[in-house]
Amino acid sequence: MTNIAKNIERLSDRLRRLERQYERSAASVQLLAVSKRHPVQSIIAANKAGIVDFGENYLQEALDKIQHFSSMHLNWHFIGPIQSNKTKAIAENFQWVHSIDRFKIAQRLSDQREPSTAKLNVCVQIKLCDETNKSGVELSKAEALCDSVDALPNLKLRGLMAIPAAVPDLESQRRTFRVLAQEYDRLKPRYAQFDTLSMGMSNDLEAAIAEGSTLIRVGTTIFGPRS
Numbered sequence: 001m002t003n004i005a006k007n008i009e010r011l012s013d014r015l016r017r018l019e020r021q022y023e024r025s026a027a028s029v030q031l032l033a034v035s036k037r038h039p040v041q042s043i044i045a046a047n048k049a050g051i052v053d054f055g056e057n058y059l060q061e062a063l064d065k066i067q068h069f070s071s072m073h074l075n076w077h078f079i080g081p082i083q084s085n086k087t088k089a090i091a092e093n094f095q096w097v098h099s100i101d102r103f104k105i106a107q108r109l110s111d112q113r114e115p116s117t118a119k120l121n122v123c124v125q126i127k128l129c130d131e132t133n134k135s136g137v138e139l140s141k142a143e144a145l146c147d148s149v150d151a152l153p154n155l156k157l158r159g160l161m162a163i164p165a166a167v168p169d170l171e172s173q174r175r176t177f178r179v180l181a182q183e184y185d186r187l188k189p190r191y192a193q194f195d196t197l198s199m200g201m202s203n204d205l206e207a208a209i210a211e212g213s214t215l216i217r218v219g220t221t222i223f224g225p226r227s
């Protein structure tokens, strides 16, 4: 077994344990493997271990990988900041985008998505009261942005995402994630296909699961440190 396969097995066991510990239903937390700055060999190893969902931040690197794996049925998630001049390639090549924080970007993605293909699944990224991360819409503007994204014809609004500032202790991590989870619960009845709370990374996934995450985005714990 490769190290990556072992890491995935250990992580999956841990996920199932955390689901029980925090009274989440079995398999209610999905795993997105964040493969940014890792080579295609690492993606192959993860795929052999059962992973089909991969997250990428850098467009050109991602496009090379998507091209490389074009004969396989992998789901590609764009999770990084989006500049306007990148929306066409994202709309044409990804299944998911987690980092919508302005209407203009959402509108371009919808306009550039081929209507005959499946809709592009999107999450709105929320900024959770910290100065370190400039991405994300403010909480007070989340509902208005979600309403306008939900009205776009070629996008499917699936939920919310956030990247909180790194803090070491579980309780402060949980407090921050709770803010996002409460907004998610409040907005959920408004949108037909709202089922994804994208929160939790290698260092805060336990807190995220405790607070109701449905999808954790994990890089380092699966693939090791990035080059």
Ligand SMILES: *Cc1c(COP(=O)(O)O)cnc(C)c1O
Pocket: 034, 036, 057, 079, 080, 163, 201, 202, 203, 217, 218, 219, 220, 221
């Ligand atoms: C890099 C990245 C991750 C993965 O982070 P790790 O700490 O390596 O697990 C998750 N989400 C986003 C948006 C990222 O950019």
